[in-house]
């Protein structure tokens with residue numbers, strides 16, 4: 007289960023605080039020390055941890071907290087609020103263009119779950135009675151186009167493809183024309199990733215962005231890769247200006263570092279999380295619920 011270690015340790019600290027009648031400054035200090043260790047062990051970015059702990063400490067030793075009737079509970083509340091704020095506070099919604107089709111460009115490294123997530127988004131939008139067109143622009147990964155076509159078929163959704171011999175930029179351009187002609191609500195561009203970030207990939211993505219002027223640029227990153235995912239997000243955001251992040255494989259055994267760091271580091275919200283391989287395993291990301299889940 008994701009966050010297992012972190013959750014266990016945080017819950018231990020919280021229950022110790024809740025159980026106290028009086029809370030001293032020394033108690034707060036000890037609790038924040040334990041929180042700090044738990045977060046670092048969960049692979050949360052060290053700068054994020056430092057800021058977080060300082061904020062909690064500052065608020066928790068405030069007079070209104072320690073002098074309140076239930077100081078332990080108040081400190082727990084502060085931790086909960088700060089953890090929520092760390093992940094973005096509000097649920098960040100998918101953009102909807104004033105005039106359809108809304109253009110969503112999916113970016114990310116190979117294996118992160120881009121193609122799978124494109125299919126999941128189609129399904130998510132179907133539940134809101136929205137029709138999509140998928141554009142198969144991943145011309146480099148063997149079988150990516152076929153994978154998207156199979157997904158499209160299972161979701162009863164058209165897939166635009168020019169095979170793997172045309173340039174991804176041309177595919178995107180023509181895919182957009184097709185989406186307009188078909189009057190779909192959303193057009194989702196699956197793009198080509200690489201195993202590592204390279205200049206050619208970024209250049210290509212910039213050209214696609216230029217041509218289609220996407221309403222959303224969603225970065226798909228694998229939560230299991232921890233701080234690597236955060237570094238990837240920082241890089242993509244710098245180069246492309248992301249509008250949102252999809253954190254995949256949160257059903258796996260991730261320690262949680264990416265989920266807790268990526269918003270603070272990039273200032274880009276997590277919009278969805280992937281909770282499995284199937285098309286319906288996509289959930290809007292709720293910072294508050296995630297914080298409560300971690301704190302128990």
Ligand code: GDP
Pocket residue numbers: 114115116117118119120121122123147150199226254255256257258279280281282283287
């Ligand atoms: P792409 O190269 O980025 O297009 O990656 P794919 O969409 O092909 O996904 C790579 C692998 O990750 C596939 O085996 C997917 O089934 C799997 N995958 C994607 N998202 C999730 C998720 O949220 N949870 C789990 N457990 N597996 C996922």
